Amino acid sequence: MIVVCTANAIRSPFVENLLRQRLAEKGVERVELESAGTAARTGLRAEPGARSLALAMGFSLEEHRTRPLGDRMLRSGTVVLCAERVHRRVVLGMRPDLVATVFTVREFARLAGAARSTSAVATWPALLSAVSRARVLDRHVDRSEDDIVDPIGQGHAVWADFERSATSAVDAIVEATSDLFIPSGTGHVPVGPMTRREYRESTRTPR
Template identity: 35%
Template sequence: MSTAFSFDRPQASPTFRILTVCTGNICRSPFAEQYLRSELEKRGVVDIRVDSAGTMAQDGQTMPPQAQNLARQYGADPEGHKARYLFEGHVAGSDLVFGMGREHRRAVVSMYPRASRYSFTLREFARLADGVTDLDLAGAAALPLSDTSGRLRAAVAAVASRRGLVDAAMHADDDDVVDPYRLDDSVFAESGRQLVPAADVVVRVLASAAALTAPTGEQ
């Protein structure tokens, strides 16, 4: 179960924080939160925390059964999730923010402009990160293996640097995860098919950055 961010988190925190954002924080963003947490744990990525919030969330609202079922289908744990409203401190206290749609990224950056450097839609990040190599992550590999948060911040910077170099999405909404709220099971299924492959790219890149060794083998 998520707990609140500390608004005064020091800049050099050893914990790397991911925030996922949608509208109500009861379907897409909690599923992304739960799935990313589960998969990163499986890859042994430590010193990392994943939370979620919603731009129009009603604090304490639970995930609808369809959203819970979708999370379980992909091996995530929806138990205990309570929606929370997005505040500036949540964004300022994060190292990587994923909007489920472009409107959520816009809201995040409007709330805290410095977040433009580390905010993406989930599918945008996957598009930018597709094809990232160990060479692209050299900045992460140069840091000590014990500095997981530093390595992951370097990976985020490497992906962000590909903006303008990687082809844009064929259609603008290809960077969004469809909102299934109050729609039928087929839309929830489509939401999962869009979200999970993108999240898998995130996990691959972050896990690689956490584990890479420098060419000399010295840390």
């Protein structure tokens, strides 16, 4: 799973590492998570405000270094969570075949929560299918609510809005997905999320 913003200095690393922290609290520690920026420079530190906010939330961005989003990161079936709708358009411009697995963070949180509350979703691929179908039928009025505001150079109120929207979205995603990574009755946490093809191969009965 890749989280994407513009510079990879605030929003995407914050969401990436908050997701990792929240999933670990649920016992999920091997989900593959990374982040990148559509216009990022390589090797810069996270913005000071993001580093301070991360420490207040109980994790660190001190080791994070920015990197640009590249074609090689976008493998078939890759789930991409974007800070804004404009980032989704950039990703789909690079890989239009990923249309079923590219969302904004807040959009995915909203649709995944709805899918879990209205249907019997028991696997990660099934959840992705349900969310992708739900987006086609989605009639959410204010699409701007699916964006996470960029707080760079902004005052306390905007940073507070960023923290609130990012944290609530991450919490909703974790609530909707964490149990899908832990097989019932085992202590094993699989590497994931898996693509649909990988899931089919992993569940295929040997002949």
